[in-house]
Amino acid sequence: MNLKHLQHSFKSHLFNQESPIAEHIVSDQLSSEFRLGIYANAYATRLIEVLEGDYPVLHSLMGEEAFLELSRAYIQTHPSTYSSLRWFGRHLPEFLQQLQPYKCQPYLAELAEFEWKLVDAFNASDQPAISEHDVARIPPDKWPVLSLEFHPSVHGFQYQWNVLPVWQAHKQGKALPPPEKLHQHQTCLIWRQNLKTLFRTLEPDETQLFAAAQNGADFSELCEMLSDWIEDAEQIPLRAVTLLKTWISQALVADIKY
Amino acid sequence: MGNKRVVEKNDVVDSMHGQRPGNQDANSLKFLGFGLGLRTEYYDIILEQQPKVDWFEILTENYMVDGGKPLYYLDAIRQHYPMVMHGVSLSIGGTDPLDMQYLAHLKALVQRVQPCWISDHLCWTGQGGHNLHDLLPLPYNEEAIQHVANRVTQVQDYLGRQILLENVSSYVTYSHSDMSEWEFYRAVVEEADCLMLLDINNIYVSARNHHFDPLDYVNAMPKDRVQQIHLAGHSDHGEYVIDTHDHPVVDPVWRLYEQALKCFGPVSTMIERDDRFPPFEELMQELTQARNIGETVFGKAA
Numbered sequence: 421m422n423l424k425h426l427q428h429s430f431k432s433h434l435f436n437q438e439s440p441i442a443e444h445i446v447s448d449q450l451s452s453e454f455r456l457g458i459y460a461n462a463y464a465t466r467l468i469e470v471l472e473g474d475y476p477v478l479h480s481l482m483g484e485e486a487f488l489e490l491s492r493a494y495i496q497t498h499p500s501t502y503s504s505l506r507w508f509g510r511h512l513p514e515f516l517q518q519l520q521p522y523k524c525q526p527y528l529a530e531l532a533e534f535e536w537k538l539v540d541a542f543n544a545s546d547q548p549a550i551s552e553h554d555v556a557r558i559p560p561d562k563w564p565v566l567s568l569e570f571h572p573s574v575h576g577f578q579y580q581w582n583v584l585p586v587w588q589a590h591k592q593g594k595a596l597p598p599p600e601k602l603h604q605h606q607t608c609l610i611w612r613q614n615l616k617t618l619f620r621t622l623e624p625d626e627t628q629l630f631a632a633a634q635n636g637a638d639f640s641e642l643c644e645m646l647s648d649w650i651e652d653a654e655q656i657p658l659r660a661v662t663l664l665k666t667w668i669s670q671a672l673v674a675d676i677k678y
Numbered sequence: 679m680g681n682k683r684v685v686e687k688n689d690v691v692d693s694m695h696g697q698r699p700g701n702q703d704a705n706s707l708k709f710l711g712f713g714l715g716l717r718t719e720y721y722d723i724i725l726e727q728q729p730k731v732d733w734f735e736i737l738t739e740n741y742m743v744d745g746g747k748p749l750y751y752l753d754a755i756r757q758h759y760p761m762v763m764h765g766v767s768l769s770i771g772g773t774d775p776l777d778m779q780y781l782a783h784l785k786a787l788v789q790r791v792q793p794c795w796i797s798d799h800l801c802w803t804g805q806g807g808h809n810l811h812d813l814l815p816l817p818y819n820e821e822a823i824q825h826v827a828n829r830v831t832q833v834q835d836y837l838g839r840q841i842l843l844e845n846v847s848s849y850v851t852y853s854h855s856d857m858s859e860w861e862f863y864r865a866v867v868e869e870a871d872c873l874m875l876l877d878i879n880n881i882y883v884s885a886r887n888h889h890f891d892p893l894d895y896v897n898a899m900p901k902d903r904v905q906q907i908h909l910a911g912h913s914d915h916g917e918y919v920i921d922t923h924d925h926p927v928v929d930p931v932w933r934l935y936e937q938a939l940k941c942f943g944p945v946s947t948m949i950e951r952d953d954r955f956p957p958f959e960e961l962m963q964e965l966t967q968a969r970n971i972g973e974t975v976f977g978k979a980a
Binding site for chain 1: 742743744747749750767771777780802804805806809812822825851852853854
C-alpha cells in the first residue's frame with residue numbers, strides 16, 4: 421500500500437469507519453481498532469466543537485442530543501475542504517432547510533442563518549468606514565446621483581420567527597422562549613463596529629431603502645421610494661438624510677460614489 | 679489597525695531577513711528565551727499587563743481571516759513581543775499537491791507578522807481535497823522520507839526560508855514502518871535541510887503509547903537542528919495517553935526536558951495550552967519552572 425492509498429484508507433476510517441486500514445495497523449495490548457478509534461473520535465469531536473462554537477444558540481435550542489445528531493449528519497455530508505475551520509459550518513443553514521426532520525422546523529434554519537451572519541460579520545475584512553466629514557465634502561449638485569458601498573461586515577437578515585428574543589435570552593443566560601412565528605417578515609442589520617459584532621432591527625422604510633442602496637440605487641431613487649411611506653414631500657429628504665447619517669455613524673458605509 | 683507594519687526597537691527580525699534556505703548555519707536563528715502560545719483567552723491580560731514573557735507563538739491559521747478581532751490583537755501584541763508562527767495545515771506529509779493558496783496566505787501573514795521563524799508538523803492533515811484538521815501519522819519508511827523531504831524543499835524555496843518541523847503525538851504504528859520514529863524524523867530533516875521543533879510532551883506521549891524509551895528519542899536528535907521546544911500537558915488514560923494540551927506539564931516531561939537541554943544546549947522553549955485554560959498566572963508559573971530548569975542546566979546566563 422503506497423502513501424496515497426494509505427492516507428485515503430485512513431481518511432475513510434475517519435469518515436465512516438469503513439476501511440481496510442486496520443489491517444495495516446499494529447495491534448498490541450491495544451487493538452488496531454481501538455487505536456484508530458482515538459483518531460476517529462478526535463476527528464468528530466473537533467468538528468462538533470466547531471459547530472457548537474459557531475451555533476451556540478441553535479445548540480442550546482435543539483438540546484445536546486439533537487444537536488449532536490445534526491452535527492454527525494452534517495460532518496458526513498459536508499466534510500471540511502478549507503485549511504481554516506472558520507468556513508466549516510457555512511452550509512449548516514442550507515442543510516437545515518433541505519433535510520428532514522429539520523426542514524419541518526423552519527425556525528432552526530433561520531436561527532442558523534442569523535448565527536452564521538454573526539460569524540461572517542466577526543471575520544469580515546477591516547475596510548475603514550467613511551465619516552460625516554466625507555459626506556460634508558459632497559458637492560450639493562452630486563447628491564441625487566450618490567450611491568453607497570456598505571462595509572463588508574454588513575449583512576441584512578430577513579426573518580419570520582422570534583429569532584432575536586431567542587438569541588437574547590441565550591445571551592442573558594435565561595430560559596429560551598419557544599419558537600413563535602411573527603405576524604410578518606422583519607429585517608435586521610448585522611455588522612461590526614469597533615471590533616464588536618452588532619445587530620439592530622429596521623423599520624419597514626429603512627428595510628426597503630437599505631436593500632435598494634445595497635443594490636446600487638442612488639440617492640434620488642432612495643428618496644423616490646420614500647414617497648411610498650411619507651405623504652408630506654418636504655419630509656422625504658429629511659428622512660433620507662437621517663437614515664444616511666445613521667448608517668454613517670454606525671460605520672455601515674465603506675464608500676460613497678458620485 | 680489594518681495592514682500597518684510592526685517595527686519595534688526590540689525586534690529580533692532583521693537578523694533573519696532575506697536568508698535563503700541552506701544559506702545559514704542550521705543553528706543561526708536566535709535563542710528567544712521562554713515563551714507562551716498566544717491564545718484568545720489571554721489577549722486582554724497580555725495587552726494590559728505586558729507580562730514578562732520573552733516571546734509568543736501564534737497559531738497561523740487563527741489569523742488567516744480577512745479582518746476583525748484576531749488580526750487587531752495580533753498586531754497590537756506583536757508591537758510588544760517577538761513572535762514565531764506555528765501552523766497546522768501545511769500537510770507536509772500529504773499526498774495531495776501542496777496547497778499553493780494556503781502557502782500564499784502563509785507568505786502574506788509572514789510579511790505582516792515578521793516572525794522569527796515558522797513551523798508546522800511532520801504529519802499529514804488532508805487527503806483528496808478534504809481537510810481532516812488533525813495531525814495524522816506517517817509511516818516511517820524511505821518512501822515517506824523522500825516524499826516529505828521533497829515537499830519541505832518546495833515549501834522552503836517558495837517561502838525563501840527554512841521551516842521547523844514538529845514531531846507529533848501518535849496512537850498507531852503502521853505495519854509499513856521499518857524504522858523508529860526518531861530515525862524517521864532525523865532522516866527527514868537532514869534530507870530536507872530543515873529545522874526541528876521538538877515537542878517533549880509528544881515524545882513522552884508517543885513513548886507511552888508505543889512502549890519506547892523517550893531518552894533514546896532525545897539522544898538521537900541532531901542537536902544543531904533543534905530550534906524550538908514545546909512543553910504541554912496531556913490526558914493520561916493509564917494504558918494510553920492522549921495529547922490534549924489541557925493539563926499542566928507533568929513531572930516526567932519536565933525531567934525529559936532537563937535531559938533534552940543537557941543534550942542540546944539552550945533552546946527557545948514554550949508552554950502550549952489549548953483547553954481548560956487556567957488563570958494566566960498558572961501559565962507564568964509553568965514558564966518559570968521551565969526557566970528554572972534552564973538555569974539549573976546552564977547557570978543564570980541561560
